[in-house]
Amino acid sequence: MAVLASRSPMTAEELFELQDVGGRIELVAGELARMTPTGGAHGALAVRIGRLLDEYVEVNDLGVCCGAETGFILKRDPDTVRAPDAAVVLGSRVPASGVPVGYWPFAPDLAVEVISPSDRLADVYVKIAEYFASGTRLVWLVEPETRKVHVYRSPHQVEVLGTDDGLDGGDVLPGFQCPVQRLFPSDS
Numbered sequence: 001m002a003v004l005a006s007r008s009p010m011t012a013e014e015l016f017e018l019q020d021v022g023g024r025i026e027l028v029a030g031e032l033a034r035m036t037p038t039g040g041a042h043g044a045l046a047v048r049i050g051r052l053l054d055e056y057v058e059v060n061d062l063g064v065c066c067g068a069e070t071g072f073i074l075k076r077d078p079d080t081v082r083a084p085d086a087a088v089v090l091g092s093r094v095p096a097s098g099v100p101v102g103y104w105p106f107a108p109d110l111a112v113e114v115i116s117p118s119d120r121l122a123d124v125y126v127k128i129a130e131y132f133a134s135g136t137r138l139v140w141l142v143e144p145e146t147r148k149v150h151v152y153r154s155p156h157q158v159e160v161l162g163t164d165d166g167l168d169g170g171d172v173l174p175g176f177q178c179p180v181q182r183l184f185p186s187d188s
Contacts, residue, residue: 009078016071016102024069030078036118043068045144046085046114049183053086053110056169056176063091063109064099071103072111074134082127085142086112088173107134110172114142129155138172147184 009030024035054065066087087108141150169176
């Protein structure tokens with residue numbers, strides 16, 4: 001993840017108003033951080049996970065499922081805005097005014113990160129720590145290459161699931177069950 005030169009420190013609101021920045025960007029401690037666009041396999045996996053989550057959240061009236069690149073403000077002054085590959089915000093946390101037009105003003109309850117070939121694991125672990133420090137209760141780290149899902153219930157409590165295992169939503173999405181194998185397309 002390359003850090004771009006910007007007026008420092010940039011706010012979440014200034015990031016939201018940016019135009020034509022040329023690619024995917026997050027804001028890390030007030031600095032723009034460029035991310036390379038994802039490949040086809042990554043995008044297909046992210047939308048598959050998002051679809052499974054969205055269907056469950058909608059049928060059970062649990063809140064809002066967000067797709068890839070939805071911004072969440074994890075920290076203020078300096079601001080950090082992260083954009084997981086999929087996320088869930090429980091209904092009790094959705095503002096009375098509804099889903100915000102801009103970034104969510106807090107961390108998601110569930111954040112899903114799909115590892116890309118260009119991702120540095122050290123950067124991914126920083127994101128996981130930031131999610132939990134900001135109030136996220138569950139993180140799924142999905143590894144397409146190994147077909148494993150790392151389920152984080154805290155920054156240090158992780159369970160690694162393979163394709164023969166079942167993924168559940170824990171106390172964030174009670175009753176959600178999905179075979180890990182279902183996350184991965186059969187042709188990849």
